[in-house]
Amino acid sequence: MTLEAKIPEGPLAEKWSKHKFNLKLVNPANKRKYDIIVVGTGLAGASAAASLAELGYNVKAFCFQDSPRRAHSIAAQGGINAAKNYQNDGDSVYRLFYDTIKGGDYRAREGNVYRLAEVSVNIIDQCVAQGVPFAREYGGLLDNRSFGGSQVSRTFYARGQTGQQLLLGAYSALNRQIHLGKVKMYTRTEMLDVVTIDGQAKGIVTRNLITGSIDTHSGHAVLLCTGGYGNVFYLSTNAAGSNVTAAWRAHKRGAFFANPCYTQIHPTCIPVTGDHQSKLTLMSESLRNDGRVWAPKSVEIAERLRKKEITADQVAEDDRDYFLERKYPSFGNLVPRDVASRNAKEMVDDGRGVGGSGFAVFLDFADAIHRLGKDAVAAKYGNLFDMYYQITDEDPYKQPMRIYPAVHYTMGGLWVDYNLSTNVPGLYALGECNFSDHGANRLGASALMQGLADGYFVIPYTLGDYLATIGPKPVDANHPAFAQTKQDVMARINSLLALKGTKTVNEYHRDLGHIMWEYCGMARTEEGLAKAKGLIHELRADFWKNALVVGENEEVNPALEKAGRVADFLELGELMVDDALMRRESCGGHFRLESQTPEGEALRDDDNFAFVAAWEYKGDNQPEVLNKEMLDFEFVHLTQRSYK
Amino acid sequence: MNLTLKVWRQKNADAKGAFVTYKAEGISPDMSFLEMLDVVNESLILKGDDPIHFDHDCREGICGMCSLYINGRPHGPKRAITTCQLHMRSFGDGETITIEPWRAGAFPVIKDLATDRSAFDRIQQAGGFISVNTGGVPDANVIPIPKVIADEAFNSATCIGCGACVAACKNASAMLFVSAKVSQLGMLPQGQPERYSRVQAMVAQMDEEGFGNCTNTRACEAECPKEITLTNIARMNNDFFSAKLFREEHAHEHASGE
């Protein structure tokens, strides 16, 4: 099958405008005849649902949380990029485009990324109009800060909770439409399958998480805005509930899954303390604006630190290795996430890790506190420092933070074309759920940008084209496909409930996470990946024999919810390993030890791997088929990424 | 650490609930409170028992989903954090911990420790927004906002909607939650056009949901994980009375023929 990305011809800067003009429109009177299903209410979902309802479509929105406001977009801390150039420091749409393409290690589409940079400026305007309280200067205008992978200050922020503020903005727009009756909101409702009729997505099957009722919903189009799959690693910065089920079910109904091995490991997270741990907490990348990353120069000193014989402040300046500043003088501590993470891992592998477990390096604010004063540092990062203190019981004003990389974001996702449509007509994927804009590594403060760009400024245009094509004829909710899909869902639930083995679902999840982190984490090898494939295979087989799922369907049953999600992670994990095995190059977050430069940087193989890997599901226990979408670079020149 | 837990168990909204005592053994002080419950739940599942149900999601103190009333305090004994950020080192070995759901008529129990807080959503839907459509808005820097106003609005906007204020209030009042949103939008220039209709709509919905009245005891402020201040309530009162008593809500009719 050939993958048609539908990127418009013409100069980069005109592609989107031209495309918008060429898209078909739905006349205002007809819009109310269309029903749109939006799954997920994070930045992408809430903004899409609200914007489409504003246009006049009837929207049904779904989330598994108790309120749309709780989607995990809320946890984003640092900020959102936009090419406003308010700081007069040389930013432009083209520079944001270029930084993003380069940051993604040349594995994203030029057209998509340029559009993202182009609409980034509208996002800020939109959010301010909604009452999002961004940080401001004394003159009353908006403030910016810098983030990794760029040399300009283009990140807008709301202290350490930009994600919550942006989500509350989108949530308020959504609330307005719920109030007006244009959006019907279903909370505590999990999507468990997509209904396709003649190859087109026409609805979904959901489970009410309170009553267990399995219901079908029909619509002219289905938008999946269900986030990423980082929880396949068990420990990640994702929310406990974040899962791949919606995207995976869509994949099994025909939607291609692209670049699953591209996962982002965030360099600054609070290190793991023990096996009981359920979640890793991120310390915002913005901390690297003022914090200096270091490890002891010698293994001996590291050893003494680990044994708590000395404390960090007793390590002399000469015995400290500020390795990011040393290796990357021009970007310093603000190198992209994949680079920072890999270097931290290198220190630990070298025996120079600190903290009780040795799996950590320092993020030190002593200089910043000395230079700016404690109050100024507290004003900038106070809530993050408090959070660190709560979790570790160590005061970061007095001692440097201990940080270590953790799984944070997944660049891979459902394959979509320029219109955000998957290869299944009528099925769209927005935000982290799709694969489109970040290539092999996402730059900080770009996830919020992409989620909102998709929801506010892309889908309202591109969806209309498809809807105009299919026409406003109502979807036949009595079509046998609905009953059949519902049947499939119930059968699967029953098979999960029939599992009365001896091992809890959570243990399987943890085991899977260990395998993924060990073999498909920050550094991957042919051998390790092959081993992981076997291990996951065994684990999955064992799950379906030995797992223990308590309770029944017709009640609140988190054990059942979790079982369904972990079962999907077990399948996804194998695909990720397949993808990582296939991609015999290093790029961005995907680091194959076999492919590195003499300095230990990711070495791409553009001749053989400048493509999007879109995997096609072929049935249970059948190998998935690889479809390649070649990446054409007309405007940027592919080079070895350098942040020196 | 070994602990005794007294946990409220209730099968569903209609069932009668009761306290059940559990032992939590081998708990590490580095565990979060929810991780401690995870451990208990794992052992319950292995015994084939129904695990304790509680709401949780992000586990980093921002989604507002976790909601436990621990030893007489929402989100437990520490100030300005949510339950998921509460660590077991805040408790003593051998301690007995009583865990209850939020108690309020407007927050009916769904199961065990989880309650239905959709009343908060309905209050927001009644008017907690600025009516702008996507697109067609002015440049973000067209409206300068004094830093102090922006910072104050941000302080109000930090509310995570967990409902600890309602749980802590002796009257189960939702005033702190409602006033935080009213204040945020009421202070910003963007929120002015709907300032007075918004506050009326939200208060009306709040009353309809059956929350109690505010006695200014400050328990809400003390328990708010995001330290939303009581000042918000006064701001809301001011706007509400101003709206009800002094604002013209409809334009004067035009004389015919003009």
Next chain:
Amino acid sequence: MSEFKQTFNSSLGKKLIMALTGLFLCTFLIVHLGGNLLLFSDDEGYGFNVYANFLTHFPPIEVVAYLLYLAILVHSIYALVLTVQNRRARPVGYAAPNRSPASWSSKNMGLLGSILLLFIVIHMSDFWYAYKYSHKIGYKEYRTDLATDKTTSVDYVPASPTFEKSVSTENNVEIVRVKDLHARVAGSFSNLLYVIFYVIAMGAVSFHMLHGFQSSFRTLGWVHRKYTPVVCFIGTWLFAVIIPLGFAAMPVVYYIQSLR
């Protein structure tokens, strides 16, 4: 009119009524204390008795007095309505006692208010009702020598039981005949139980004011970084300390005097 009804039926509206009536009652406390300080003047009750007579016979004050009774009534009834509503807002209570930090007075306004209402009823039936509608209170005649400004007093028995007050001047001596409420006060305050009850009630006033005064400003929405501390200062020192102390001093001083 329905607009107003709606306003005052809302939760905030009911609290507004509580705040306004409460503040009105606060102003009364000042006036009442000011007048009653006459009890401390060593004039055998002359000033106090004349003042009591003035209060009950000057028409504008009569009007204000009825407003005051109305305020007490409304304040109590709304307190009851709000309490019932608040109870209903939490149908199932907590098992663990609430440990949220909040001042004791703010959590017990209902209890404090109930004590005060009981006090007001007893207080008013003993003095106000007895003064106005019963004949239990005797009379006094004050003779002031206008040349020397010396005053002497004797009990007086009027010809008619409806007698209230008279002022006349004979031979450069001013004769004032008036109901002797002072004697009633002195009598009541010689009873130890009565004095204890008064002191407890004033303690209730203190705690009720400690929370109530500043809280009413919050309810009205009058909070300001610069002025709120002033309100809190006045609420604490004037209304919760000076006024209750002033009131409580009267029975205590009179009781001690009665022991001599």
